[in-house]
Amino acid sequence: MPRFRRCRQARCHAMVEFPNHYCDEHFEHEAEYQEQRQRWARSHSKTYTHKYNVVTRNRDDAKADQAKFYRTRQWSALRKSVLLRDQYLCQYCKAVGKVTPGKTVDHIVPIEFDARLKAYANNLAVICPACHRLKTDWEQRYYGTGQGNQLRPVGELHTINDIVVAMIARK
Template sequence: MGQKVHRCREVGCRTMIPYEETWCAVHAPLHPRRISAKTYKQYDEKRMADPERGERNAWYRKPPWRQMRDYIMERDNGMCGYCAMWDRVIPADMVDHIVPREFDRELELDEDNLIASCNWCHRQKTNWEQKYYGTGKGRKLRSDVIPITDVKLIKTIFKQA
């Protein structure tokens, strides 16, 4: 039986490394504070034990979302739509709700509210959403904000984040 391996955690890197490592030899120097795979596993176990998160994430396993996700990935050619605004060609890892699902459930399957996204852009946008919309665990949704539906405004948002 072979050694367990996984991909380097650097966005876009496809180098296979031992399970105990976090980054490949090329990217390890860029991350002086190494986080072990054990730490990630403990974090994931704790995060998945949250019942509210389980209910919220169950929606993402249902056929309507999976079909829409596949459609959006195909529509966007599997490339990050946010990165495209800066003429960068980066593979998408997921499909993102432009207006968060938590803020407006009516838009959850609206293709105009969905865009393919890389991990980096998704994290940046999520950080902004938590401040602007009040989304995320333990936060109170704000009713005094206007939903931003124009993806071109996201470029401005990333500059402010």
């Protein structure tokens, strides 16, 4: 018995027999759609993932150790305790008087800059996605963290208020 699905064209309700994705009226889009699917499959293959993990994420022993740390029970328990402590609220938004939910636990002083602080709860805070992007950009400029950057000999900022002031001053 043949299988059917709806045409992928927006607002077209025609039924199409498998393996096609478009009806006879919109069939000119089929080749383009197949090519797009193949591009996606190539970029999400195991070799692509392996290259990303080996070349980009785990580019040296320090980065590989960082990645391993985030898969430990210690990190899971620490993350959970910080989320409960901060009540799932972004501490950076809270410093400027806003209330924003957050699910990410971020290191106040980046691990890349000072690896000794990676497991201290006092060096962790909940952060929302918008603040996380801003803070990551700021860390790259201030500390010199990130791929291709050189760490700078600067003083560590240990409080969220100091970081927020520094981030605002750099805008």
